[in-house]
Amino acid sequence: MLQAQFFDGVTAYRHEVCISVLDDQQALVIHADSLAEPVRWELSDLRALSDSSSTAQLTLTRYTSSVDERDPARLIVTDSDFIAGLRATQPDLFRRDVRKRTWLRMAGWGAGAVGAIALMLFVILPGMANILAEAIPIEREVAFGKAVTQQIEWVLSSSSASTQRCDSPKGIAALNTMLERLTAGRDMHYEIAVQVFEHPGVNAFAAPGGQVVILSALLEKAETPEEVAGVLAHEIGHVERRDPMRQALRAAGAAGLLSMVFGDLAGAALVSEHLLTAAYSREAEVEADRFALDMLAAAQVDVAGFANFFARIEELEAGDIAIPERLSTHPDSNWRGAQAQHFAESQGETTAVLTSTEWAALQAICD
Amino acid sequence: MDTHHLAPEPQSVAARHNLDGLSLFFLTFKTGLLTFITLGIYRFWQTTRIRKYLWASTSADDSSLEYTGTGLEKFIGFLIALVILAGYLGVFQMVLFYFGLSFFDVSSDATNPAEQVRYLVAFYVQVIAIVPLIFYASYQSRRYMMGRTRWRGIRFSMEKGAWGYVVRAIGYRLLTIVTLGVLAPLATFKLEQYMAERSSYGDIPIKQGGSWMRLYPALTHLFIGTVILLVCLGVFISGYNGLAAALLCVGGVWVAIGFVYYQVKSFAYMNSHKTLGDEVSFKSEPKTIAVIRIYFIAGVGMSVMLLFIGSVMTAIFDLALSSVNVGLIVTVLGYVFIFVLLQAMKMVMITQPILEHFIQTFRIVNPEPLNQIQQRQADDTVGAEGVADALDVAGAF
Structure with a gap:
C-alpha cells in the first residue's frame, strides 16, 4: 500500500x-x-x-x-x-497517444496550406505584380529606382573596400555613345541612366525606372565593346519590360508570406525568397535576351559579341564559385550563347559600336 | 465527506514556483536548436514543451498546474491560419507596397501636402489591416492556453468572443489615443474584464470586481515622468541645452520605469479584484522594483556574455577565414548558436524570473470552496492559437 x-x-x-x-x-x-x-x-x-x-x-x-x-x-x-x-x-508510460484522424487532418490542412501559399506565390502575387507594375506612374518608378540603385551601391561598398561610382568623363562619353547607338530611333518608355560601380563581380543589374548598373569587372573581362553592348541591351530589355518593378512588387508580397511560414528564422525566409526569385526570373531572362538580340540587330551591332560573352560567363562559372547566383537565376549560358550564335549567323551588315579609343576609355572608366 | 473544519477566518494559500533554471535553459536551448534544424517547424513543440515545464513548476496548495496542449494541435492551428492569412496578407501587402512606394522615395516632393496625405493614408491603412488580427490573436491565444490548463484535474476555460474583443480593443485604444492616455486605465480595466469574465475554472465563472477609476494611482510614475519631459521641453525652448539634456535623461528613465510600474500595479489590482464564484478570491502583490531588478541583472548579464562570446567567435572566425567556404559555414553556425543561446538566456534571465515573481506574490484567499468545483465539458478549440503563431504575437512562451 x-x-x-x-x-x-x-x-x-x-x-x-x-x-x-x-x-x-x-x-x-x-x-x-x-x-x-x-x-x-x-x-x-x-x-x-x-x-x-x-x-x-x-x-x-x-x-x-x-x-x-x-x-x-x-x-x-x-x-x-x-x-x-x-x-x-511500462514501455508506454510516456507515449503520446494521437487520435487516428489527427494525422489525416494534419495532412489535409498541410496540403491546404502548401496549396494556398503556392497559389499566392506562383499565381496571385505574380499576376498582381504584373497589373500593378503596369499601373504605376513612371515618375514614381523612377524615384523608387534611384533609391534602389543607392542601396545597391551601399550593399556593394559594404562587401568590398573600393566601391565607388566610376565617372571618368571619357568613359561616360563612350558609354553614352553606346547607349545612343542602341536606342536611336526607338520608342523608349524610359530614359535609361547607366552607372558603373567599381566592384570585382562580373555582373550588371536593371533597377526600376530605367536605372542600369554595370560592375567594373564586367568591363574589364569583356573583350570587345559589342559584348558590353549586348549586356546593356539585355538590361534595357528588363527595364522596358518593367521586370525590376514587377520583381520588387512580387517580393514585397512574398516577404510577408514567407516570414509568416518560417517564424523568426530570418535566414530561411531569405534563402527561399532567393530561390523564388530564381524561379521567376528565368522566363524574364529569355525575354530580355530576345529583346537584346532584336535591339542589337536594329542598331546593326554584331550579335556575335553577345554570343561570345555567354561563352565567357560559362568559363567564369566553371572557374569561380562566386557566380552561382547567375547560374540559378539565368537560363543555361550554353543555350543562350547558342541562341545568340544562331541569330548572329543570319545577321546582315554590322558596324563597330565603339572606336578602339572609346573602348579603351570605357574600360578605364574607373581610373 | 470530510471532517468539519473550524475556519471562520478566511485562510489563504500562496502560489509557488519552483524550478531548476539550468534544466529550463537546456530545454530551451535544445528545442531552439531543433527548431533551427527543422526550419522552424519544431517551434510549436518547443513552445509546448516549455509551457509544460513552466506550468508543472507552478503550484498552489501543493497541487501543480498542468498544461495539456500539444505541439501537433498548435501546428495544425498554424496551418489553418496560414491558409486564411496567406491570401489576406499577401494581397494586402502588395497593394500597400504600390501605394506606399513613396516610403523608399528619397528625393520626392515631401512639401506637397497632397503627397504627404497619401503617405499617411498608406501608413495607417497598413496598421489598420494588421491591428484587428493582433487583437484577435491575443484573445485566441489566451483562450487556448486557458483551455489547455488544468489544476487538480479540473480544466480552466474561456468562452468564444475574439471578435467582440477586437471591436472593444480597437475602440478603447482609440479612446486612449484621443485622450492622450488619460483614459488608459479605462482601456486596461475593460479589456481585462472582458477576458476575465469569459473565463472559468471548472463550472465556476471568474468575476472581475473593482473600478477602473482605481487604476489611476498606477499611472503616478508615468505622470511624473511626463511632467519632467514637458519641463525639459520648456527648458530647451528657453535655451538651456545642458539642463534640458539632463532632464531628458531623467524624464526618459522615469517614463520607462513608470511604464513597468503601471503594468505591475494594474496587474496586481485587476487580479486582487477577481473572484472565483462568490467565495474564492485572490491577492496579487508584485513589486515593481523586483521586476526592474530582473531586467537590470539580465541586461548586464547578457551583455557580458555577448561580449565574451563575441570575442571567442571573432577568434574562431579569424582562424577559419583561410577558406571562403569554411568561413561561410562558421558564420552560419555562429549565427545559429548565438540566436539560440540568446533565446535560452532570455528565457532563464527575464521571462521565467518575472513569471516567478508574479506567481510567488499571488495568493488564493479562502480556497476551501475549491473542493466543490465540478469539471466542465471540454470545448474543442480547433485552430489553437494559429493566428498568433503565424503573426508571431504569442508572447514569450
Missing part, C-alpha cells in the same frame, strides 16, 4: 488515497474513504506527464479512447521505488 494524491477529474477535491498493484501485475487499485468505490487502472493504460520539472514525483493518468484520449483524473505518486518500477516495466 502506497500513499498518493488523486484528483478524480470530476471535482477539484483532493483525495488522499492508498494505491496497490494487483498480484497479477495487470492493474493498480486506488482506495480512499472519500471515493465512492475503489478505482481500477490497467497498468498498460497508464500514462505519465512529460516535461515535468520535478523528478521526485510523477503525475499519472490513463489512456482512454474518449475525446481527448486521456482520463481527466490524475494520480500523483511520490514513492521513488514505485516510480522506478513503472518506468522499468
